[in-house]
Every structure is written in structure tokens, then in C-alpha cells.
Amino acid sequence: MKETFPELRQEPCTKRWVIISPRRARRPHEFQKEEEKSSLPEWEASCPFCPGNEDQTPPEVFSRWGENGWLIRVVPNKFPALSSDFNEVEIRGTDPFVSVPGVGVHEVVIESPKHNLTWGNMGKEQMEQIIDCFLSRYRLLREDKRLKYICIFRNHGEKAGTSLIHPHSQIIATPIVPEQLRNEIEEARRYYDDRLRCAFCDVSKREAEFKERVVLESQHFIAFTPFASRMPFEIWILPKRHNASFDLMYDEEAKDLADVIEKVFGALLKGLDDPHYNVVFHSAPLRDSCEDYYHWHIEILPRITIQAGFELGTGIYINTTPPEEAAAKLRQFL
Numbered sequence: 001m002k003e004t005f006p007e008l009r010q011e012p013c014t015k016r017w018v019i020i021s022p023r024r025a026r027r028p029h030e031f032q033k034e035e036e037k038s039s040l041p042e043w044e045a046s047c048p049f050c051p052g053n054e055d056q057t058p059p060e061v062f063s064r065w066g067e068n069g070w071l072i073r074v075v076p077n078k079f080p081a082l083s084s085d086f087n088e089v090e091i092r093g094t095d096p097f098v099s100v101p102g103v104g105v106h107e108v109v110i111e112s113p114k115h116n117l118t119w120g121n122m123g124k125e126q127m128e129q130i131i132d133c134f135l136s137r138y139r140l141l142r143e144d145k146r147l148k149y150i151c152i153f154r155n156h157g158e159k160a161g162t163s164l165i166h167p168h169s170q171i172i173a174t175p176i177v178p179e180q181l182r183n184e185i186e187e188a189r190r191y192y193d194d195r196l197r198c199a200f201c202d203v204s205k206r207e208a209e210f211k212e213r214v215v216l217e218s219q220h221f222i223a224f225t226p227f228a229s230r231m232p233f234e235i236w237i238l239p240k241r242h243n244a245s246f247d248l249m250y251d252e253e254a255k256d257l258a259d260v261i262e263k264v265f266g267a268l269l270k271g272l273d274d275p276h277y278n279v280v281f282h283s284a285p286l287r288d289s290c291e292d293y294y295h296w297h298i299e300i301l302p303r304i305t306i307q308a309g310f311e312l313g314t315g316i317y318i319n320t321t322p323p324e325e326a327a328a329k330l331r332q333f334l
Helices: 124-141 179-195 199-210 251-272 309-314 323-331
Strands: 007-010 017-020 062-066 069-076 092-094 097-099 105-110 149-156 168-174 214-217 221-224 235-239 277-282 297-302 317-319
Touching (some): 069 124, 105 124, 124 168, 124 251, 179 199, 199 221, 199 235, 221 251, 235 251, 251 297, 251 323, 309 317
Parallel strands (some): 017 317
Antiparallel strands (some): 007 017, 092 097, 105 168, 149 277, 214 221, 221 235, 277 297
16 A cells, blocks of 8 residues: 555545545455354345335336246336426525425336345346436436436445335436536536546556556446545446446447446455445436537445544545555455
């Protein structure tokens, strides 16, 4: 490990500052869970997502079937954050206190009929089904003119906010563009205005040349631990072809992405004993024109450490594991 003293690093794409403080850290091998992981059954009678319990979820809006039953299902969230019952989106209230109706879509993607799988051991064919499902739902939802943004995300483990073990992810479509994404796009626009190049393209190319933070590189994608990682073992997956929106992937890129995801999460599964994590797909807003300077990507955020008062109060994360060390650790388990 090169760093022996704390270092402030700035993420080039977002201008977000991070403190890399390895002196506060355990070493990577110590992040593995100390307790024994109990093996989960392939089917759980009490699980509403397991086959045979379909009546415990709202009626499905999407599914794929194989010889022995369904392979993947999408259902409306039983306790949705937003509702599709509103016909129009209009600003209400009196300045400065304004609101809009909570119009939107909240869906659950039940990723497999097997209760005990995760992205690290799902298998490439099933991951292809998942990516295909994400693309199908994204392309359908973007036709709703009330919606401005679609977020695909996955919470794995209690520390990441999940309440059901069965493998699943979620899709939320909103009538507004989140502030965090707007800030990310604005920084990308500034970078493009200064250089006439995409910040994300520049970062991925330099990471490929530098190699020290690269976890995996394929024909169409590169996975790496960002220079200014917010937390230990944070990973970004970027397409090599410049593209602002997730749903504009080619078929061969989608298949390649499934393979990359399976390998990256397999390394997390083996190397860190299946840590709790959040996964978020960052894609351009549906109605904004930012094709030249924004670049869709996936961010993987293991929930190994806890963000406390300093992080919440300043927005500056303290990362106790240098990304170079994290990448070297994960490469051992590919």
C-alpha cells in the first residue's frame, strides 16, 4: 500500500471530495464477516416471492417463462413510494413551500425463482434475463410523459435497507429529476464545455491505462474502484461506448454487461463473504438533452462502514481502504 498518511481526493466527474484515511482501517481481508453464514434454502414457504406464493404479490406486469415455470417476474410494489393514479403533474402550494402530486411508478423485479441466489452466483444466463427485464421496463416506462427519471436499484442485506432476502431489485420512476443527478450532470456539462470531451470517457480511458484500480475489463465495459471512492470497495461499471442512457445499449453490450456483473459480484461474494451493498444505475433524465457530456453507469456501494456525523454534515466521505488496495483484493477472486 502506497498511502501511509490521509489524503483528500476529488472525484473528476462529480467534483466530490473524499478523505482516504488508511490509518483508520482494517486491512481488506478483515472485512470478511466473522460470523458463520447460515445456508439459505432454495425455496422458502413464507417468502412471498417464492414460486407458489404468487397470490401474495400484486399481479405481475412482466414475466419470462421457462420449461419449469417463471424465470423472472415484475410486480408493482405492495407499499409503493409513488402512485400512478394522478393524471397530471402540476406545482401546488405557495412559494416557497411547493409540492407536486406523488405520481410515479414503483416496481419490484423478482430476479429468480430460487430463494438463495444473489448476483454473485446467479449465473450468466439468469443475469442476461435480469438485464433484458431492466431494459424492457425502462423502455416501456419512458413512454409515460408524466415521468422524468427512472432509477433502477438493488439493496442487498439489512445494512443496505432490504427487508426480504429473496433476490430482487426495484425500479422507481419519478416526475422530477433528483438533485444529486442534476448536480452530476451539471459537473459533466462543465467538464465538456472546458474540454469538449466526456468526463466519464476520460476517466474510464485513464483507468484502463493506469490499471491499478481496474477490477475487470471486457470488450464493452470497464469495472474499477474510483480514484475518490466514497467507501471501501466502491465499484463503478462504465460502458466503453459513450452513451447517455441505459436503454440505448446494443444486444451484444447487454450480454457483455451480464457477464461483467456476474464476475464482479462473484468477486465480492468470495472476497468479502457476500457483503451488504447498494447498486444504482445512473442514467440520463428522460426528457433532457445531455447526450454529448453525460455517460450512464452503474455504481456499487458496499455497506461495510457506517456514514456518521462528519459525512452527513459535510458530504465528505471518509474511506478507510484505498481503492488501489481494494481493486487488488477483488482481482484475486475473479
